[in-house]
Amino acid sequence: MPVSEEQATWFADAFTKLVDNVDLAIVGKKEVIRLVVTALLSEGHVLLEDFPGTGKTVLAKSIANTIDGSNSRIQFTPDLLPSDVTGVTIYDQGKGVFEFHKGPIFASVVLADEINRASPKTQSALLEVMEEGVVTVDGVGHSVGAPFMVIATQNPVEQAGTYSLPEAQLDRFLIKTSLGYPDDATAVSLLMESSNRARASLVSPIIASGSVASMAQLTSEVFVDPAVMQYLQQIVTGTRGHKDVVLGVSMRGALALARAAKTWALSRGRGYVTPDDVRELAVPVLAHRIIVDPESEFVGVSAHDIVNRILVEVEPPAYRAA
Structure with missing residues (x-):
């Protein structure tokens, strides 16, 4: 059933209110907040590669406060175990059950x-839950419920004692x-408000988790x-055959872009996706x-450059029809 104009208007209004509410704590970063809220409403996850002290924790708490949901923070360290993330089954002697x-x-x-x-073994504890929303412990699946979003961070400068995220995890x-x-x-x-160290407390719930x-x-x-x-698929195909690319975008990536483009379009009050929605999120x-060829990366070619180059080379359907 197609989205009505009234539904599109309601969604766009609710989306704007969500962004504005989070902006009370994360000031001046509305475009980033829009991307994070888009991921939330597309049932996806976000990776923030940023310097320390830029407000990543505040952003996560503010999102949780806005949707009246729970939030948790896991500090990943080399000695963190998978059970420290997912939970553990313990035998209760009094009840005689696990x-x-x-x-x-x-x-x-x-x-x-x-x-x-964290070690690759601990990182892999997130793979199932990020994809399926289920944690399996001792052969039993436990649903994490909805909404559910992981906001992961990594420092782009300090690389000592770190383990690069494998392609399978980045893809999620x-x-x-x-x-x-x-x-x-x-x-x-x-700085004028430096006395307020708990900026996330400025954010009050404006929507119920069920409404999300x-x-x-x-x-x-x-x-x-x-x-x-077809335009979206041509962009994805362009990453796979590019001369500077070792590994292009997977089918999971193409599906992710399609989901995100739908949310992005609806946040603009439209019940249909345009080529511009695809371009803005590409x-x-x-x-x-994308994994860039090491030799190309050495001379300064980045994955961002490659995607932008492909966007220039692939004609949007409206132009092609003209």
């Missing part, structure tokens, strides 16, 4: 801080972005013309899924 004790992954918004500091993040430092005017405003699930369901009904979907959704 009971599952939930780990911090059971929350609406989970901040996986410095995820690349819908969007990769960064907050970055605030501009001078915003920085001065934050309803919004996510509505995005699946957004119309996409076959020509626009870099944050696709770039982190």
